[in-house]
Amino acid sequence: MDGNDLKMSGKCPVMHGSNTEMGKDVMEWWPNALNLDILHQHDTKTNPLGKDFNYREEVKKLDFEALKNDLRALINDSQDWWPGDWGSYIGMMGRVSWHTAGSYRNTDGRGGGNTGNQRFAPLNSWPDNVNTDKGRRLLWPIKKKYGNKISWADLLMLAGTIAYEQAGLPVYGFAFGREDIWHPEKDIYWGEEKEWLAPSDTRYGDVKDAHTLENPLAAVQMGLIYVNPEGVNGKPDPLATAQHMRETFARMGMNDEETVALTAGGHTVGKCHGNGDVDDLSPDPETAGPEFQGLGWMNTKGRGIGRDTMVSGLEGAWTTNPTKWDNGFFEMLFNHEWELRKSPAGAWQWEPVEIAEADKPADVEDPSIRHNPMMTDADMALKMDPIYREISLRFKEDFDAFTDAFARAWFKLTHRDMGPKSVFLGPDVPEEDLIWQDPIPEGTTDYDIGALKRKIAASGLSISEMVSTAWDSARTFRGSDRRGGANGARIRLAPQKDWVGNEPERLAKVLSVLEPLAAEAGASVADTIVLAGNVGVELSAKAAGFDVEVPFAPGRGDATQEMTDVEGFEVLEPIHDGYRNWVKKDYVVSTEELMLDRTQLMGLTAPEMTVLVGGMRVMGTNYGEAKHGVFTRREGALTTDFFTTLTDMGYKWLPKENGLYDIVDRKTGETSYTATRVDLVFGSNSILRAYSEVYAQDDNAEKFVNDFVAAWVKVMNADRFDLS
Template sequence: MNEMTIDKTNTDSYPMAGQCPFGGDRIGGALGSRPALENWYPHRLRVELLHQNGLAADPLGPDFDYAKAFETIDLDALKSDIKQFLTSSVAWWPSDYGNYGPQMIRMAWHSAGTYRIADGRGGAGTGMQRFAPISSWWDNGNTDKSRRLLQPIKHKYGNALSWADLMVLTGNCALEIMGLPTYGFAGGRLDAWEADNATYWGPEVVEMGSVSSFDDMVNRDKRWRGKNGDADYDLENPLAASHQALIYVNPEGPYANGDPQGSANDIRVTFTRMAMNDEETVALIAGGHAFGKSHGMTPAKEIGPPPEMAPMEAMGLGWHNPNGTGAGKDTMTNGIEGSWTPDPTQWDNAYLENLFKFDWEQTKSPAGALQWTPKDPSAPRTPDAHVAGQSHPLMMMTSDIALKVDPEYRKVCEKFLNDFDAFTQAFSKAWYKLTHRDMGPKHRYLGPEVTIEDGLLWQDPIPDAAYAPVGEAEVATLKQAILATGLSVSDLAFTAFSAASTYRDSDKRGGANGGRLALAPQKDWAVNRRAAPVVDALRGVMAEFNHGRTDGKQVSLADLIVLAGCTAVEKAARDAGVETQVPFTPGRVDTTQELTDIEMFQWLKPVVDGFRNYVDDGFGAMTRSLSPEELFLDKANLLTLTAPEWVVLTGGLRALAANHDGSNRGIFTDRVGVLTTDFFRTLTDTNLVWEKIDADGTSFALKDRETGQAKFEATRNDLIFGSNAQLRNIADAYAGSDGQSRFVADFVRVWDKVMMLDRYDVKGHRRQGPMAA
């Protein structure tokens, strides 16, 4: 091989100049320390992300029903076991103040606190704190010890209790033994079985092994634009944490600068991105800091590597502290040392009382981290967590002082200071939202403590049906009525897909159930405008069908939209010469505008939806460095599609002419609305060539190789299925002479899958596709 241009500064990643990277002197990416494909082809579309956390990685198999297994648990007995453990102490990792409660609250909080509203990723739902990168973030220091301490309880209850549920339930039990009346607990979180390689956690430019301190890490991680406090100060989308490897913000202030107002600005951005308003934000910070202590007895540079970089003999435990016992009074987490209150294992209002009663001055912890101490020497002291008879000054972080300095946060603090009961309720409800936000509809909630009120707006509530769903005879009648409207196959399919494709498996939000396509904000999105006249026409079908019925059966608009799409697919297949019946499961219910949180649903608006050939006008500013096809891949991932499902669904929607604007881009056929394989046949035709229409390479023209005559137009969201090797080979499987019947059958299967993604009322708690549903 010829000598290559390489980065010689990274000699452990690349071979020496002149050496063949595939030679026998080196094991390639399959077994090596870094994936060869990513090293050599960094712009390659990572289609394999669609197959992560698949059934092949799951030791429990596809037939394991977690709901049935969870029902076998005596929740009272389980909670008793947890609470008994919480008030114990083991020698290898002793509890602070003889109570593991605060430590376990932190574990549960950090498990749930990765959630972000922009793409619904993160959260406690799959127990991702067990895997890299989250397991080895600096902000999760020693959460590995918390989970290891819980291992005997996990083993006792086995697979009937997921790690994801155990972590949240332990946090709840901790709050209860320390005096907080919790709002409720729901099981139903299915564990993932491998690391999440799909979620973008930001420009993680700092290798954890090269970090000499916590401050060193955050000062080298740049994800903000503008200057803190300015109008254009904002965090890169879809991120929520202020710096790499953090859950929320740097407790020492932005880039450890000790600025309380700057910290408040960061807090507001990050907590808003995590779906919390100002009152919920204050309640969570003030409530969480009512318990426990922060640890900073050893400088960060002396602490060993995180779990994913620890030596084999550490057996999955990281952050080895060589000083003293390495635990107890010598513990190190974020480098800040001390407690916020005089009684760190009791629910009270001392945090806010002390924050406002005293003036605070900046000091430094034994580890060198910036923190705050009361100026008044007569201020209460907090007992040592391990040495009887010793006490220490109270401590606040810069992110705590921020609540006192920021005018809006201060108002909420003063409200809670004057009404402890209101504070208690606010924290309890905010904690419930924090730990359940990514679980999706209440159909997924398990256990006897699911007794909380109905209609919490963040749960996207859907009313119970007050009527019987339609049966086979009524479905047949409705299909005839739908076709009688004269609406085109394209319009019907587009509308049904627009309703269902809002679903995202990350937090189980969206989908066709509820009929929210007819409500704000979805009805007003540019990508959905083509659906508006279809929805109006279907309202007429619904009104005529429901009027005057005496059998108690009614059809919802949500069901009718999906049925209309299924009817269109059947007709399109029939017109292609293939008879098929598209499955339809009734039972969807229409919700109301009052039960729809417009602001939160606005986050479901797509930036790119390649299925409908849509790219938002503000795409460049919103994504900075991502291509449309990368966000198209992300959309397929959120719909739990495999690569073959992604290809066949796109090809079918192109045949159905389901572009958002009715354009002909990617519609490689003169038989529009017929479920043919023309998209694949044209895409792989070697007699055709593609040329850029614009300089940016977003639009393309298909020309005859010999005559130069233009035949079709396309976008990047079309051509990726011919340019990417993995996707092109799948397209080839449908382009051949034997592909038509298989294509229709496969399209019908994936169509039904997408229509049913949000139907947890009928599909239960088994694994669904490549992601845990």
């Protein structure tokens, strides 16, 4: 086809947004196929800074005080294109940080501010994040100035912290060290709704019972950070809202006192914006045309700035002095009676029945004009819910207690997803060890590793017992918020020692052997558990004909029960483990999808997942010693038998009940093995089969062992941030 043919056909020779000739991607054509995209998140090919860039080293070169001074200047330098309320960006920057950090949920550790993800869809275009794009654009000159020495993730968190400092809050502290991502986290599950702000009912078993909120979600509606400011499904009812607040904030790891402090402290500064018509706004940033240059929600008919700004639809400030850190929120809330009214934009809000002119906040542009304050349904919940009310009244009478509670809760909000204190950088890292940071004492390296390995090997523990215990200890790690992992040996403490998935009886037996060996050698139990797993892998490789030494880095410490937030760790309990072929009960989500989710949280790739599953099966590490997927006659040896059996057309695969399958010899008709869906997906999924075929090749037995060892070490060291 030549140029004239193209011109005559009227068709563009360039593919339009698809990887198939017919205009749809693979998942559109086959929606029930196993989507491995979640394992390809944050591919290094998308990082423009290159694989050798080390942000943790770059940020150490930063002039921290100069950066903070520039932020202080920005906060007090109102720009004509987007003027600050009362000439200040205190409220704006507080909201930018809040809404960046506020997407965190402790159910799976995803969301939050540790990656700068608010720059990308869907978060940059969530209805609740209206005009945070303006805040990020205001910060651009500072990002431009300091370049690679400050990540967007750190800058977005620091901006709100400095804003509160400028308002008068004694800041508890701040840590640098968040690294930016470079494309959307499109595979995070934010809910099944197909429209913004769809009624909450779809994500609750019963919307009247907040505890029935679907896991792993935390926000009450698609596109919101927390709760609907107008009430559940937009219907004002402070007591109903209180129930949803309690559940939503709990899923962020916050208790009642922290919830009250954050709500009141967040509304001590700034205001809501609803003095306009939502229909006059341009589309969100992801939808807006190129002329908007990445900005959304611009007013297309009126001023759309200053007193005429449109954001949430609610209109007004909460306090008399909205740029000052004071106790004005509680005084305003409890010193007045409130009634429901509609904002200029038509949103439900609470306004005082009667208020003195002097107590009203000033207009954002003209200080001679005063407007009614307002409260959201969540604010009224602090007054009407008995538990919240008691805490609120205590804070009202004790401003210092409120200040301390908010400063600490703000620090937790903006640092919750960073991980342990050991990764915190900068001059303002607090000295105090906080229990939500999962503190771990420093471990020792001064012991004879070889001697300890020999004693473990002679201990009588089986390969399966050693490998399974080490795996169970390490598998809790999730890269989303850097929690869990083998360091600390919390598998021997409550609640982990009692988790069903850890097989408490088997675990107790193994620990009873390893703990005395650790004490005798002067090693930590954490190191000894991992070392035992390594010994098991080495023995298994030797049984397959390969002498390998699994790399080991000593230095893990042992946490104590007092250092362990039992309730906080409950969210890490595994309810499935495809690597050990176990699921606690039947779920709506398939077992193979559950495995992908766990794999992504552990930071593993699809090839690493494949080699680990194949190796774990032949070593006999299935939960409860089940034989599903153990496609070998040499159980305990690190062979490629899982893959050679899976790809052998001498077998046929027959479904049974409860998601199980028989692997039947075609010649004899006898059942040779049994399998689960997780086992067979490595032969049925085209991508995973391609990996399986690599390891089934006759020339790749040694490669398989080496690849297994590399992936194993990655899991064992995932939480060793001192090695990064």
